[in-house]
Amino acid sequence: MSESVIADFVASFNSEVSSRPEPVKGRILLSEKRLVLAADEGKVTIPLSSVFDVAVGHVPKGLGEFFSSTVTVAFDRHGDRLVAAVEADDDKIEKFTTVLFKAILNGTDMTVKHPARVGGRVTGEEFAPAKLFLRPGTVRFTRQDGQVDVRLATVSGFDRLTREISGTDQAVLAVRHMPNGKAMTTLAATDSARKMSILGRYLRLEYSDLMSELEDVALSEEQIRTLVAIYSTGPAISLPAVLDMESSQVTMVLNDLQSDELVVDSEEGPQLTPKGRVVVSNHLEDVNA
Numbered sequence: 001m002s003e004s005v006i007a008d009f010v011a012s013f014n015s016e017v018s019s020r021p022e023p024v025k026g027r028i029l030l031s032e033k034r035l036v037l038a039a040d041e042g043k044v045t046i047p048l049s050s051v052f053d054v055a056v057g058h059v060p061k062g063l064g065e066f067f068s069s070t071v072t073v074a075f076d077r078h079g080d081r082l083v084a085a086v087e088a089d090d091d092k093i094e095k096f097t098t099v100l101f102k103a104i105l106n107g108t109d110m111t112v113k114h115p116a117r118v119g120g121r122v123t124g125e126e127f128a129p130a131k132l133f134l135r136p137g138t139v140r141f142t143r144q145d146g147q148v149d150v151r152l153a154t155v156s157g158f159d160r161l162t163r164e165i166s167g168t169d170q171a172v173l174a175v176r177h178m179p180n181g182k183a184m185t186t187l188a189a190t191d192s193a194r195k196m197s198i199l200g201r202y203l204r205l206e207y208s209d210l211m212s213e214l215e216d217v218a219l220s221e222e223q224i225r226t227l228v229a230i231y232s233t234g235p236a237i238s239l240p241a242v243l244d245m246e247s248s249q250v251t252m253v254l255n256d257l258q259s260d261e262l263v264v265d266s267e268e269g270p271q272l273t274p275k276g277r278v279v280v281s282n283h284l285e286d287v288n289a
Contacts, residue, residue, distance in 0.1 A: 003031040007099045009092055013037045015044045015084035017077070028086055028096070032103050035073065037084060044084060048104050050075040052194045054201055056097055069093045071100065101134055101202050108132040108199075110190050111165055112141045114148045116174070117185035127165050127189070132199070139175075139203070141188065150186055152206040154178045156274035157281075160200065165189055171196055175203065178274055180266065214275060217260055224283055226253050227262060230270050231280045239270070 007030035014023040015037060026039030035046040053074035071093055072085045086096070112130040115123055130141040130148070141148040154177040163172045172189045173196060190196050219227075222245070229242045239254075240247045254270055257263040262276035272280065 003033055005029055005031055006103060007096055009088065009096070011086050011088035011092065013039075013084060013086045016082040017044045017084070018042070023085070023087060028088075030096070030099060030103060035084075035100070037086070046073060046075050046084060050077065051104055052076065052081075052197060054097070054100060054104070054198060056093070056205060071097050073100075097205075098134075101198070104198055105195060105202070106133050108190055108192065108195050110141060110188050111170075112143065112148060112189075113187040114141070115184045116187045117183075119183050127163075127187070130188075132188075132190075134202070139199075141186075148186065150175055150177050151179065152203070154274055155203065155206060156183075156277040157207070158200070158203055161187070163187065163189070173200060173203075178271070178277075182266070182271070211278065214278060217262070217275075217279070219260075219279070222249075222253050223257055223262075224279075226250065226257065227272065227276055227280050228283065230263065230272055231277070 011028050012023040012025050024039045029036040037044040055072045069090050070087045074083045110130045110132045111127045113127045130143045133140045139150045157176045159174045161172045170189045172187050175186045240250050263270050
C-alpha cells in the first residue's frame, strides 16, 4: 500500500471473493483508504469507501464454522454485496474493530443539533455543520463554535428518526445520553446513508456491551422500587416518603445501587446512570406486558 498502514497483524480470514470453504491465516493490513487481507494464495483488497457494515461476533453462513472472535466487513464490489470475516484473539479484534471504525468514520461531514432535549424539554438549538471523530470511549462532533462530546458510557439509548434539515427530510440518529447525570438528547445527521448506518452499528456495539453487563446484576425488590422512584419523581421529592422506608434504609439501598453503577449522586440528588435507566425500562416493560 502506498498510504500509511494503521493496522498490521496476523489473523485468520475468509471472504466471499475467494469462495474457499475454510479460513486461511495471513496478514491483515489497514490504511485510511483500504483493508487488505493477504495470504499465500493471494489477497483481497477492500476499499473503505465500499464498506457499508461492520459486525463483531457474527460470521455469515458459507464462510465456515471455524471462527470465534471475529469482525465481519460487508462491502460492495461491482454491484455485488459481499462479506469478509477476520478472526483473532479478543484483544486484537477489539483493537482492530476500534481502528477500523475510526478509519471509516473519522472526518465525516455531519449536521448536529445539541442539545436537542434536556430532560423532557425541547431546546431551541438549530442543526449546525460538524465533523465526526471517534475518540477513546467518546463520539466527538467538532463544530465551528466548539466540540460536542458524547461519552459512550453515558449513552442510555438511541433512535433513528426523520427530520427536515435545510428544506429536505433526512435520516437522523437521536442519541440519548447522560453527561453529569442529566438526561440529554443529541441529534446527528449525514448525507451518507452508508456512514450513518456504520455509526449506528458502532453505537449499538457499545449499547450491547452495556446490556451484557446488566446480565450479571441481581436486584432486590427494594432496589428496583428505589430505581423506579428515582425515575418517576423529581429531585425535590423525599425518597423515604415515597418508598415508605427509613432514611437510613434508603441510604443503604442507594449505596448498593451506586456500587452496581446504577445510580450516581448529583447536585439535584440521586440520578439514574444509563445502566440504571435500562434496568427501569426493562422492569416497566415487564410490568406492562
